[in-house]
Amino acid sequence: MTAANSAYTVLVVDDNPDLLNLIAESLATLGNYTVVTAQNGIEGLEKCFEIHPHCMVIDVKMPGLDGYQLVRAIRGDPATADMPLVILTAMAQDKDRFAGLASGVDYYLLKPIKPLDLVAAIHRAVTVGNEARLQAMRRLAEGNE
Numbered sequence: 001m002t003a004a005n006s007a008y009t010v011l012v013v014d015d016n017p018d019l020l021n022l023i024a025e026s027l028a029t030l031g032n033y034t035v036v037t038a039q040n041g042i043e044g045l046e047k048c049f050e051i052h053p054h055c056m057v058i059d060v061k062m063p064g065l066d067g068y069q070l071v072r073a074i075r076g077d078p079a080t081a082d083m084p085l086v087i088l089t090a091m092a093q094d095k096d097r098f099a100g101l102a103s104g105v106d107y108y109l110l111k112p113i114k115p116l117d118l119v120a121a122i123h124r125a126v127t128v129g130n131e132a133r134l135q136a137m138r139r140l141a142e143g144n145e
Contacts, residue, residue, distance in 0.1 A: 008054040008126055009034040013044030013070065014088070015062040019111075023057065023088070026115035031122060041065025045073055048080060055126050057118070060089040060100070068103045075104040084125035088113065 010033045014020045017039065024035040036051055038044035042064045048056060056074070060067035067087055074080045086107045087100045100108040106125040109118065 007032070008122075009036065009051060010055050010057060010122060011036045011038060011044065011047055011051065011053040012057045013038045013041065013062070013067070014057075014059040015040050016059075023115075023118070027057075027119065027122070030115050031119040033122070041067065041070040044070055048074060048083070049077075052080070053083070055084040055086065055122050057086045057088050057122065058105075060087060060091050060096070068099055071100075071103040071105055084122075084128070086118075086121055086125055088118065 008031075010027055010031070012020060012023050012027070012035060014023065014037075020037050020039065024037050027033045028035045036047055036053065038047050041058075041062045044056070044058065045065060047053075058067045058070055062070075065073070067089065071085055071087070074083055074085060085105045086109060087105045088109045088111060089096070089100070090111045091100075092110050097108045106128070107121045109121055
């Protein structure tokens with residue numbers, strides 16, 4: 001699914017096909033993003049290296065490679081280490097949020113989410129500079145976030 005004249009390509013990774021389609025349609029329509037989808041973490045990782053999206057939206061609970069593992073794989077490769085990453089999950093406990101942020105995501109969002117809120121988070125993630133991203137990770141590592 002693509003949107004004409006899109007400034008950004010967003011890769012959405014979720015194993016729920018209905019939700020995946022809903023998110024993709026919302027991002028293409030409301031954000032005017034070019035949207036590529038993947039139905040699991042392994043497919044998401046392959047597509048990440050294939051298309052080099054501007055941002056990824058990743059579910060946590062998926063078969064094979066879960067969202068945290070996917071984030072760590074992306075952050076661990078110099079070619080993708082600076083890619084903006086957003087987790088979108090139903091896992092709402094503090095320990096889950098901390099695990100997501102510690103794995104290196106820019107935003108940890110909860111399902112259900114208003115489509116415009118997701119578009120806004122993606123926009124913030126792709127427009128923040130790498131230095132700001134590194135500062136946020138430092139604050140998290142120091143326990144200040």
